Amino acid sequence: MATLHSRSAARAMMAPAVFLLLVWMLVPLTMTLWFSFKRYLPLRGGDLGWTGFDNYVRFVTSSAFWPSVQATLLIVGGVLLITVLVGVLLALLLDQPMWGQGVVRILVIAPFFVMPTVSALVWKNMFMDPVNGLFAHLSKFFGLAPLEWLSQAPLFSITLIVSWQWLPFATLILLTALQSLDREQLEAGEMDGAPPLARFLHIVLPHLAQAITIVVLIQTIFLLSIFAEIFVTTQGSFGTRTLTYLIFQRVLESQNVGLGSAGGVYAIILANIVALFLMRIVGRNLDA
Amino acid sequence: MGRMVLEKVEKRFGDVTVIPPLDLEIEDGEFVVFVGPSGCGKSTLLRLIAGLEDVTGGVIRIDGRDATTVPPAKRGLAMVFQSYALYPHMTVRKNISFPLRMAKLDKAEQDRRVEQAAAVLNLTDYLDRRPGQLSGGQRQRVAIGRAIVREPAAFLFDEPLSNLDAALRVGMRLEISELHERLKTTMIYVTHDQVEAMTMADKIVVLHAGRIEQVGSPLELYRTPRNRFVAGFIGSPRMNFLEGPEARRHDASAIGIRPEHIMPSPNEGAWKGRVGVSEHLGSDTFLHVHMEGCADPVTVRSGGEVDMHHGDTIYMTPDAGHIHRFDDQGLRIA
Numbered sequence A: 001m002a003t004l005h006s007r008s009a010a011r012a013m014m015a016p017a018v019f020l021l022l023v024w025m026l027v028p029l030t031m032t033l034w035f036s037f038k039r040y041l042p043l044r045g046g047d048l049g050w051t052g053f054d055n056y057v058r059f060v061t062s063s064a065f066w067p068s069v070q071a072t073l074l075i076v077g078g079v080l081l082i083t084v085l086v087g088v089l090l091a092l093l094l095d096q097p098m099w100g101q102g103v104v105r106i107l108v109i110a111p112f113f114v115m116p117t118v119s120a121l122v123w124k125n126m127f128m129d130p131v132n133g134l135f136a137h138l139s140k141f142f143g144l145a146p147l148e149w150l151s152q153a154p155l156f157s158i159t160l161i162v163s164w165q166w167l168p169f170a171t172l173i174l175l176t177a178l179q180s181l182d183r184e185q186l187e188a189g190e191m192d193g194a195p196p197l198a199r200f201l202h203i204v205l206p207h208l209a210q211a212i213t214i215v216v217l218i219q220t221i222f223l224l225s226i227f228a229e230i231f232v233t234t235q236g237s238f239g240t241r242t243l244t245y246l247i248f249q250r251v252l253e254s255q256n257v258g259l260g261s262a263g264g265v266y267a268i269i270l271a272n273i274v275a276l277f278l279m280r281i282v283g284r285n286l287d288a
Numbered sequence B: 001m002g003r004m005v006l007e008k009v010e011k012r013f014g015d016v017t018v019i020p021p022l023d024l025e026i027e028d029g030e031f032v033v034f035v036g037p038s039g040c041g042k043s044t045l046l047r048l049i050a051g052l053e054d055v056t057g058g059v060i061r062i063d064g065r066d067a068t069t070v071p072p073a074k075r076g077l078a079m080v081f082q083s084y085a086l087y088p089h090m091t092v093r094k095n096i097s098f099p100l101r102m103a104k105l106d107k108a109e110q111d112r113r114v115e116q117a118a119a120v121l122n123l124t125d126y127l128d129r130r131p132g133q134l135s136g137g138q139r140q141r142v143a144i145g146r147a148i149v150r151e152p153a154a155f156l157f158d159e160p161l162s163n164l165d166a167a168l169r170v171g172m173r174l175e176i177s178e179l180h181e182r183l184k185t186t187m188i189y190v191t192h193d194q195v196e197a198m199t200m201a202d203k204i205v206v207l208h209a210g211r212i213e214q215v216g217s218p219l220e221l222y223r224t225p226r227n228r229f230v231a232g233f234i235g236s237p238r239m240n241f242l243e244g245p246e247a248r249r250h251d252a253s254a255i256g257i258r259p260e261h262i263m264p265s266p267n268e269g270a271w272k273g274r275v276g277v278s279e280h281l282g283s284d285t286f287l288h289v290h291m292e293g294c295a296d297p298v299t300v301r302s303g304g305e306v307d308m309h310h311g312d313t314i315y316m317t318p319d320a321g322h323i324h325r326f327d328d329q330g331l332r333i334a
């Protein structure tokens, strides 16, 4: 019952939380905006005054900008591709009745609880190390020269590490969607003469479409800001400098806060465009 | 082209026997209704025939061919599900043509059959809508449309009307009966509603705990139920059963008499009782009469405008020709 009275009471009670949230978000955002219009070099003179849109122009015209956009797109796209494809397959597999289902499901979810830094270190040292890594041992076993993963296939390596982390998320959402599919629809498809592949394409996949969209959008928002995985593996070398990493370098390595802030504002705008689509799709889902 | 024979068909889930070995013959063009209480195995039996469930034992023959291990799509049967099971992201046209597309029929033939089915089922105006934009009755018709375009050897219906409201159910019942008249295709129809069974069937199969209690035409089952279960299940309101002295007078351990075969009277009759609840339906009134020595009230049908009230004394005379006698096993005594 939303009477006038209960609504104003609700507002009064939500106010502290909303206020806290606003401060929490607005202070850093305002500071980023503030610095982005300034020439601010902490170790080289400090605040050197307003520069207008100079930082914004310099950020996009620097020679590192387009390669970083490309690296970002490659990593985000690659991770999305792998997590969605493998996620659908894993979800299909986990949906089958099998022995020890509960345990298997928990194991599949486990990588999600490993901190990015830790998982990147584990991958770097235990799997991808050209001397001691598991992959090196494997290739030696087959008589091949061990690959130097992080320098010879740096983008792919990082994509692999990040995909491993995000696969549980994709699998979980897709599995939930799969379980909400009406079994009778599949049986109807079977009666209608659709072989398994056609049933998957015509019935299962359309049913999963919305879940896939949501996975893609949510992951995009988070993947745009991956950092730890790059920091502990390649440190942005070998063409793995993403937009986020570029901002980090501008602020901390070049000590140019203004320039980094301008990059940050671009990132905020980009993430918000994706978020807008996400809200629309999720919102439509809730209305229906 | 839709004669089916089930020989010793049996179904177990783990060690639960849902259907003990069972024999059944369904003639070509027949409208057969499986009826029975919830959980008795009607859906399971239908799914065995459809091939959606594997038999544990026995043989299913369709048109003389052993179909026991034939996959569902190859049996030439079409099924209408209780939940309709329409494909939500396809338009009505796509839904109906789905089996044709799977069979790789040419486009012109597909269109012809879809248009024809849509015309028969009054769906022509809705062909470009999605199932979510249709009413329950329209969805039901789409499900039927998807079944008829395949021109199957037999239709299988699993409680197709149970999600519809009462008025619509009566309408759809007539439509399905009419469809059967027109197509003359074998139809197997599952329901737990004995009114649907009585009004639609050529042949009723009464199931109870997976066993067939009786097979016969609606009137056969009504007139000569083979046992107490069938007697109690067929007919609405249900038959009254009397045990004790009254049954012994008829040399039986129980007698059954339908509400419509008892004559009520305010002043004279064979049995005496007290009127309890009365249900006024307009055309009829059903009186629930409490009798000395009977645990359950006896239901009596009386005319629409009867002047009897709660607590009144009433006399009743059973129609001797319609008394059903049962032995201590519950079987009919001829």
Ligand SMILES: Nc1ncnc2c1ncn2[C@@H]1O[C@H](COP(=O)(O)OP(=O)(O)OP(=O)(O)O)[C@@H](O)[C@H]1O
Binding pocket: B013, B016, B018, B036, B037, B038, B039, B040, B041, B042, B043, B044, B045, B192
């Ligand atoms: N997959 C299954 N595994 C185990 N038991 C099952 C399975 N499917 C059905 N059963 C059991 O078989 C029995 C018959 O089920 P069925 O669905 O055929 O009943 P029904 O007559 O169609 O009932 P209703 O009128 O409620 O639809 C039930 O007791 C049910 O619990």
Ligand SMILES: [Mg+2]
Binding pocket: B042, B043, B044, B158, B159
């Ligand atoms: Mg059922």
